[in-house]
Amino acid sequence: MQNLTLEPQKRQWTDEELEAANKRLEAASPEEILAWALEQFPGKVTLACSFGGVSGMALLDMTLKLDRSVPVFYADTDFLFPETYALRDLVAERYGIEPLAFKSALTPLEQAAQYGDALWSRDPNLCCDLRKVEPTARALESFDAWITGIRRDQSSTRKEVAIVEWDAKFGLVKVNALAAWDETQTRAYLAEHDVPYNPLNDQGYPSLGCTHCTRPVQIGEDPRAGRWADFDKTECGLHFEAPVVEKKPGFLSILKNLAPGG
Numbered sequence: 001m002q003n004l005t006l007e008p009q010k011r012q013w014t015d016e017e018l019e020a021a022n023k024r025l026e027a028a029s030p031e032e033i034l035a036w037a038l039e040q041f042p043g044k045v046t047l048a049c050s051f052g053g054v055s056g057m058a059l060l061d062m063t064l065k066l067d068r069s070v071p072v073f074y075a076d077t078d079f080l081f082p083e084t085y086a087l088r089d090l091v092a093e094r095y096g097i098e099p100l101a102f103k104s105a106l107t108p109l110e111q112a113a114q115y116g117d118a119l120w121s122r123d124p125n126l127c128c129d130l131r132k133v134e135p136t137a138r139a140l141e142s143f144d145a146w147i148t149g150i151r152r153d154q155s156s157t158r159k160e161v162a163i164v165e166w167d168a169k170f171g172l173v174k175v176n177a178l179a180a181w182d183e184t185q186t187r188a189y190l191a192e193h194d195v196p197y198n199p200l201n202d203q204g205y206p207s208l209g210c211t212h213c214t215r216p217v218q219i220g221e222d223p224r225a226g227r228w229a230d231f232d233k234t235e236c237g238l239h240f241e242a243p244v245v246e247k248k249p250g251f252l253s254i255l256k257n258l259a260p261g262g
């Protein structure tokens with residue numbers, strides 16, 4: 001008889017369960033929220049850390065202090081900043097962990113051969129799907145919950161995120177443990193606990209993605225305004241559906257002039 005091993009179906013949390021969890025956790029500290037997540041999903045929770053923003057670094061420090069065995073992963077698009085890769089290496093050494101890289105099934109050359117050169121400049125949603133969303137789906141396959149660094153103060157698209165959500169896109173629970181914190185609180189945590197972070201975050205890049213699609217933000221701009229600045233796009237499609245994007249009319253591309261290494 002054939003021996004079939006099937007992944008157990010993940011159970012979708014009901015609205016009532018989510019509401020109860022959020023009621024309980026809304027005033028909790030990030031560490032309390034993380035402890036709750038680890039207790040709820042023993043061995044089945046993973047942490048997403050892009051090494052490009054302060055939130056992920058605070059969460060990484062908090063989570064590993066609670067449980068060093070929590071897997072840490074990142075979507076390696078092949079287009080990350082050198083400073084991002086350097087921070088990943090520093091974290092690996094400092095914390096004694098091995099962050100798991102999930103890459104696109106296509107190398108950059110294969111992507112260019114299949115979709116043409118510089119896909120990000122023509123169809124960034126497709127490029128993000130290929131290099132971020134699909135690899136992240138693979139990273140999350142065997143988990144029941146993931147921890148992310150999205151915060152309500154980061155952009156207008158994020159201002160209403162709940163602490164605990166059902167992530168319909170990837171089919172698991174999403175824990176936004178820093179949702180209620182702001183940039184100042186997050187940076188204060190890093191300073192107090194001597195947590196390393198990406199040096200570009202202090203050089204006009206509060207939010208970092210790929211070299212091709214990130215420019216520094218100007219004073220008064222939304223922290224995520226430097227992402228896909230040529231387009232009406234502020235999300236990669238991991239946390240929110242990426243809207244149909246159009247190039248901003250008359251927008252003079254400044255990415256090449258401003259982005260270090262890009």
Ligand code: SF4
Nearest residue numbers: 120124127128210213
């Ligand atoms: S951020 Fe830009 S280069 Fe990176 S995956 Fe998305 S569209 Fe492609």
